[in-house]
Amino acid sequence: MLQKIRDKATGWLAYAIIILISIPFALWGLNEYFGGAPTQVVAEVNGVEIPARAYQQEFQQQRQQLAQMFGGRIPSGAVDEDMMRENALQTLIRRELVAQMAKEKGFRISPSAVASEIRAVPGFQRDGVFDPERYRQIMEAQRRSPAEFEARVAQAMLLEQFQSGYQRSAFLPEAMVEDFVRLRHERRQVSVHRFPAEAYAERVQVSEEEIAAYYAEHGEQFQTPERLRLAYLLLDDATLAEQVSVTEADLRREYEQRSDLFTQPEERRASHILIRIEPGADADAQAAAEARAREARARIEAGEDFAEVARAVSDDPMAETAGGDLGYIARGDVDPTLEGVLFTMRVGDVSQPVRTGLGLQIIKLTAIEPSRREPFEAVRDEVEAEFRSRRVEGLHIELTERLLTESFEQPGTLQPAAEATGLSIAYTDWFTRQGAAEGIASEPEVLRVAFSQEVRQGRNSDLIDLPDGRVVVVRLHEYEPAAPRPLEEVAEEIRLQLVWEESRRLAEADGARALEALQAGSDWAQSLAGLPGESTTELWVTRDSGELPGAVTSRVFTLNRPANDRPVFSGLSLRDGDYVLVALYASEPGELRPERMNEARQQLANLYGGLEFEALYQALEARAKIRIFRENL
Amino acid sequence: MSEYTTDEEKVEAIKKWWQENGKAVIAGIVLGVGGLFGWRYWVDLNETRAERASDLFLAVDRASRAGDLEQARQQADLLRADYARTPYAPLAALELARLQASRGELDSAEENMRWAIGQGRSEEVTWTARVRLARVLVALERADEALETVAGSHPQGFEALVEEVRGDAWRAKGDRDQARAAYDRAIAASMGGTEFLQMKRDDVAVPGA
Numbered sequence: 001m002l003q004k005i006r007d008k009a010t011g012w013l014a015y016a017i018i019i020l021i022s023i024p025f026a027l028w029g030l031n032e033y034f035g036g037a038p039t040q041v042v043a044e045v046n047g048v049e050i051p052a053r054a055y056q057q058e059f060q061q062q063r064q065q066l067a068q069m070f071g072g073r074i075p076s077g078a079v080d081e082d083m084m085r086e087n088a089l090q091t092l093i094r095r096e097l098v099a100q101m102a103k104e105k106g107f108r109i110s111p112s113a114v115a116s117e118i119r120a121v122p123g124f125q126r127d128g129v130f131d132p133e134r135y136r137q138i139m140e141a142q143r144r145s146p147a148e149f150e151a152r153v154a155q156a157m158l159l160e161q162f163q164s165g166y167q168r169s170a171f172l173p174e175a176m177v178e179d180f181v182r183l184r185h186e187r188r189q190v191s192v193h194r195f196p197a198e199a200y201a202e203r204v205q206v207s208e209e210e211i212a213a214y215y216a217e218h219g220e221q222f223q224t225p226e227r228l229r230l231a232y233l234l235l236d237d238a239t240l241a242e243q244v245s246v247t248e249a250d251l252r253r254e255y256e257q258r259s260d261l262f263t264q265p266e267e268r269r270a271s272h273i274l275i276r277i278e279p280g281a282d283a284d285a286q287a288a289a290e291a292r293a294r295e296a297r298a299r300i301e302a303g304e305d306f307a308e309v310a311r312a313v314s315d316d317p318m319a320e321t322a323g324g325d326l327g328y329i330a331r332g333d334v335d336p337t338l339e340g341v342l343f344t345m346r347v348g349d350v351s352q353p354v355r356t357g358l359g360l361q362i363i364k365l366t367a368i369e370p371s372r373r374e375p376f377e378a379v380r381d382e383v384e385a386e387f388r389s390r391r392v393e394g395l396h397i398e399l400t401e402r403l404l405t406e407s408f409e410q411p412g413t414l415q416p417a418a419e420a421t422g423l424s425i426a427y428t429d430w431f432t433r434q435g436a437a438e439g440i441a442s443e444p445e446v447l448r449v450a451f452s453q454e455v456r457q458g459r460n461s462d463l464i465d466l467p468d469g470r471v472v473v474v475r476l477h478e479y480e481p482a483a484p485r486p487l488e489e490v491a492e493e494i495r496l497q498l499v500w501e502e503s504r505r506l507a508e509a510d511g512a513r514a515l516e517a518l519q520a521g522s523d524w525a526q527s528l529a530g531l532p533g534e535s536t537t538e539l540w541v542t543r544d545s546g547e548l549p550g551a552v553t554s555r556v557f558t559l560n561r562p563a564n565d566r567p568v569f570s571g572l573s574l575r576d577g578d579y580v581l582v583a584l585y586a587s588e589p590g591e592l593r594p595e596r597m598n599e600a601r602q603q604l605a606n607l608y609g610g611l612e613f614e615a616l617y618q619a620l621e622a623r624a625k626i627r628i629f630r631e632n633l
Numbered sequence: 634m635s636e637y638t639t640d641e642e643k644v645e646a647i648k649k650w651w652q653e654n655g656k657a658v659i660a661g662i663v664l665g666v667g668g669l670f671g672w673r674y675w676v677d678l679n680e681t682r683a684e685r686a687s688d689l690f691l692a693v694d695r696a697s698r699a700g701d702l703e704q705a706r707q708q709a710d711l712l713r714a715d716y717a718r719t720p721y722a723p724l725a726a727l728e729l730a731r732l733q734a735s736r737g738e739l740d741s742a743e744e745n746m747r748w749a750i751g752q753g754r755s756e757e758v759t760w761t762a763r764v765r766l767a768r769v770l771v772a773l774e775r776a777d778e779a780l781e782t783v784a785g786s787h788p789q790g791f792e793a794l795v796e797e798v799r800g801d802a803w804r805a806k807g808d809r810d811q812a813r814a815a816y817d818r819a820i821a822a823s824m825g826g827t828e829f830l831q832m833k834r835d836d837v838a839v840p841g842a
Contacts, residue, residue: 023666105720105755106683107683107687107720107721108680108683108684109684109687110684110685110687110688111684112688113687113688113691161687161690161691165690165694165724165728166724166727166758166761168694168728168731169724169727169728169730170765171731171735171765172768173734173739173768173769173771173772173773174734174737174772175771176771176772176801179833180829183829183832183833184828184829184832557832557835558835558838559838560838560839604829607826607829608794610826611793611794611824611825611826612761612764612794614790614824615757615760615761615788615790615793615794615824616757616758616761616790617790618789618790618824619756619760619788619789619790619791620757621790622789622790
């Protein structure tokens with residue numbers, strides 16, 4: 001049967017079939033049929049997958065930014081790792097979603113807009129003009145194709161246009177800005193009286209029974225924290241350095257091997273005559289310069305003093321005073337062509353004119369300072385320091401290796417690791433989760449490990465790298481769990497607590513009575529006569545004046561404004577237990593000063609622009625299909 | 634289906650079928666391929682249009698940021714006339730409204746925002762414009778119209794903005810209770826930056842509370 005198909009499948013029928021088969025390839029391309037290997041995916045946004053690789057990159061980047069904010073290293077415990085992961089994921093999802101929205105809404109960036117954006121990047125410019133060569137070089141250096149880079153620029157511009165298009169057109173009408181300034185800079189006139197809880201403390205009596213009852217009810221608040229002692233092996237370069245023994249022969253060998261470190265290179269002293277040629281000078285100017293150079297050389301040849309000729313001819317302004325002297329020059333200090341000539345001359349020689357970046361130079365070698373090796377005795381200390389630091393480095397690597405192996409293979413004891421490394425086991429004092437004031441128990445890295453499950457179950461810890469380069473392995477030495485403290489020990493704490501609570505109630509009661517009197521119409525002094533505490537009267541305050549406690553200021557500005565000359569009264573308890581009585585007499589709207597208006601206008605436009613875009617984003621997000629694969633995070 | 638006894642008969646049948654349907658099949662293929670290429674052409678055309686609109690919008694934006702109202706308006710008019718179906722036309726209208734409002738020309742700003750609302754093809758953009766228009770109407774002491782502008786159901790995410798401007802309208806009308814209720818709803822739904830909102834809310838607090 002197949003043979004028959006082959007026999008018949010010639011002529012127009014075969015062509016028709018081939019054409020039919022090839023249509024899909026022509027239209028959709030091959031890549032649709034050969035998807036790459038399946039990649040790990042952390043999320044799917046409307047069917048678009050976010051690969052784990054992109055997530056890892058974003059996470060690392062956010063981490064680095066955070067580390068920079070902390071000055072290079074994130075203090076342990078300062079940031080919740082899980083929250084950082086979540087943050088990175090949300091950033092990616094949001095970016096993808098915004099990109100999709102922008103596309104779907106019909107936002108596009110034209111190739112010419114991308115081009116002018118790239119042309120405006122100072123890094124791609126030479127003398128303020130876009131330089132295609134430089135652009136190409138930078139792309140090559142970064143191993144990027146221009147097409148890929150341009151696509152990324154277009155994408156960034158698209159997001160920018162979509163987001164800031166809506167955001168930047170936000171504004172509040174002037175009347176609302178005025179409203180804001182009037183409210184924000186409002187002034188209010190108040191009298192304030194503070195009843196200190198402390199003043200009531202001596203009146204308060206607390207009985208033993210009350211203390212016992214409180215202890216029975218809140219006993220769990222009074223506990224000694226769990227604490228422990230660690231045994232540890234500490235690898236410290238400072239101690240290693242002392243252990244390294246050094247013989248004279250070692251130092252001699254080191255001196256020979258690293259002789260480049262202790263050798264002053266040869267230097268040559270030269271004078272020169274410069275005939276300057278401006279960059280881009282034409283052929284005539286160059287010929288003229290060459291003629292001048294030849295003439296100068298001829299004069300020296302004829303016996304004239306080099307310094308004299310330099311003063312007369314050289315375009316180097318220094319020639320006037322120094323006679324063209326350039327001082328001592330080592331290899332690598334000057335133009336390579338000049339160097340080549342200089343280091344092949346004999347003392348007293350005068351060179352032919354040499355073409356360099358400055359123009360034409362004629363040089364005379366005036367002296368040679370030969371390369372000089374510092375004698376061993378002069379650099380002995382340096383050699384020793386160099387030798388020791390290398391030995392310590394090697395020792396550090398070797399001992400770390402042994403420490404790791406032994407403490408891992410024998411997790412129930414530090415003894416073999418101690419023997420293998422020659423370190424002795426040390427012990428910390430007792431410490432809690434708060435850590436110790438000094439020693440290794442004050443290091444956050446150690447603290448985190450010390451209270452970990454692994455260590456508390458009696459196993460050796462992993463190697464812990466401390467920020468200063470020391471390495472330590474710890475294990476549990478002694479442990480004491482959290483325990484309730486006996487009543488006798490905490491009775492005084494409870495008594496203070498109860499006294500405070502009662503004092504606070506008394507202050508509040510006095511305050512409330514005074515408030516009632518004020519509201520009934522009696523005047524300030526009369527209502528407060530004989531009560532503890534101090535008054536501040538008829539004070540003008542603004543929302544951010546610091547004269548009153550924050551809670552009081554905020555109460556002052558949430559009160560209704562007084563009407564018909566009738567003051568408004570109010571009272572509140574502060575966190576420290578004091579009670580504050582407030583009388584509000586008058587208010588004045590904030591003045592519409594130009595600088596306030598300008599600031600408010602800008603601030604409000606930014607704020608509402610941001611809020612409006614957020615609203616827009618949420619509306620779109622509500623319709624999106626987002627799936628997160630946490631197992632791949 | 635009937636059984637054919639030999640391959641020759643099968644070939645005969647296929648040839649016969651082709652004579653009857655061949656033209657239709659070829660016509661179908663031509664139509665299909667033509668349609669595909671036509672569709673691609675149409676997509677390309679739209680892409681190009683969108684890119685041109687994008688460039689025009691960039692020009693509006695530049696002019697507007699430079700404070701050149703005349704230039705901004707000309708470019709925005711072009712967008713409005715020829716590219717009204719791209720998202721750039723309403724966006725340009727909103728940017729123009731901002732510039733006009735900053736010069737106190739609230740009436741022109743209103744007109745532009747109303748056009749953006751009428752034109753907007755997605756409700757998120759329409760509601761952004763509605764909220765902004767309502768604020769302008771409150772400032773123009775037309776609080777009732779402001780309330781009308783933001784009446785009806787709004788997309789998710791707009792709760793705080795809508796309730797805030799409703800509060801503004803009620804406060805402007807002197808109805809402290811309605812204003813306070815609206816501000817409270819706005820604060821509950823807010824996504825941050827509530828200082829102004831809170832001050833306005835305190836401004837209409839219940840007396841004596």
